[in-house]
Amino acid sequence: MKNQPSRRQFLGATAALVSGAVLSTNNVFGAPAYIRNLGKPNSLINGVQIGAITYSFRDMPDQSAEATLKYVLDSGISAIELMGGPAESFAGAPKNTVNMQTVFPLMRKRREKQELTADENKMLDEAEAQMKAYRQEIAKWRLSAPMSKFEQMRKMYNQAGVQIYAFKPDTFNVQSTDAEIEYGLKAAKLLGANQVTLEHPGNDAHTLRLGTLAQKQGMKVAYHGHEQQTPTFWDTALAQSPANMLNLDLGHFVAAGNTDPLGFVKLKHDRIASMHIKDRQTPEHEKGNLPWGQGDTPLLQVLKLMRDQKYTFPATVELEYKIPAGSTSVAEVKKCLDYCRNALS
CATH class of the missing domain: 3.20.20.150 (Divalent-metal-dependent TIM barrel enzymes)
Structure with a gap:
């Protein structure tokens, strides 16, 4: 019968439905724990x-x-x-304007006493100055977060x-x-x-x-x-x-x-x-x-x-x-x- 879903399609659709229900609630209409945890x-x-x-x-x-x-x-x-x-x-x-994806590797190099280029030292020093200002800004925010x-x-x-x-x-x-x-x-x-x-x-x-x-x-x-x-x-x-x-x-x-x-x-x-x-x-x-x-x-x-x-x-x-x-x-x-x-x- 052409319009009948295959077993694989049925199981896939069922899993997707249950996974969606799991994400929306921990009480899936009284379902047992193994179903509630399906997809987690x-x-x-x-x-x-x-x-x-x-x-x-x-x-x-x-x-x-x-x-x-x-x-x-x-x-x-x-x-x-x-x-x-x-x-x-x-x-x-408040948003941190420092690109931490760039800064993290430089921080690690400095911490591990690896040699940094002049440009890397300048970039890290500038980032640290910006982060100092950001820390002051976020410190104020934290008191009323x-x-x-x-x-x-x-x-x-x-x-x-x-x-x-x-x-x-x-x-x-x-x-x-x-x-x-x-x-x-x-x-x-x-x-x-x-x-x-x-x-x-x-x-x-x-x-x-x-x-x-x-x-x-x-x-x-x-x-x-x-x-x-x-x-x-x-x-x-x-x-x-x-x-x-x-x-x-x-x-x-x-x-x-x-x-x-x-x-x-x-x-x-x-x-x-x-x-x-x-x-x-x-x-x-x-x-x-x-x-x-x-x-x-x-x-x-x-x-x-x-x-x-x-x-x-x-x-x-x-x-x-x-x-x-x-x-x-x-x-x-x-x-x-x-x-x-x-x-x-």
Whole structure:
């Protein structure tokens, strides 16, 4: 019968209808959970939550909350560490005129003490001056920001199947006021996060302040590190407050020359709030940041350790290797997730 749809067409149409219903409501006319979750991502693999920091999608042209959600969904990720930009723009923050897609690579080069050309130094200096002025503008906005917008964004992400476990806005600097810090903590809580993340400030008074303010809000502060990470890097902050935690970066830890990353994870697992994963080389191999499986970082071993020891902190994909020609960050994050799925199968 020519007018009858094929089995494949019928199943495809049914899946599309159910997926649309899932995105519109969590209660699909009493449908069982497996139907409500049809079409949603699931990167919880044998008890290990694989997440991604949305910084991984920094090369994508649209950095709105809605576009970022699509990148996350297309990569198959169901839990994220959210950068401040998409959330604050969704809440109505003033627009940053600095092209961060251009600036991020230069910031990384300067941080890693790579040589910059005169033009690159000039561009970075000008961008930093513009960002300083922007930080002053957005600091004023944050004091009267419509906080209900963060709850609205959480609902949008959750209905699509994505949980936000960490939030990384630019509100926790040494020069930030207590009011700005409290704003960032409250926004994180409304987004559904249990932690905020930031670069370790290297300032003991500031980590004490952050830990104290976070504890009052029932939140965690997870400090990230690069090649300054050592086994004792976080000790002072951890002693200051139970709210102070690690946002360990396993790849940078290896590139810094630390020889027992697995032993360190075992030692500190109860104070790790989240862990970035990438594949970097040791100093002997020039510290390269490579596609997964080509570097010296024990990714397979740490993922299996997390599975076998039932560690509950998320492993966060941070895409920093060079994206191959013809590919995108979304496709590469999906490859990283597939790597994790194979490791944990």
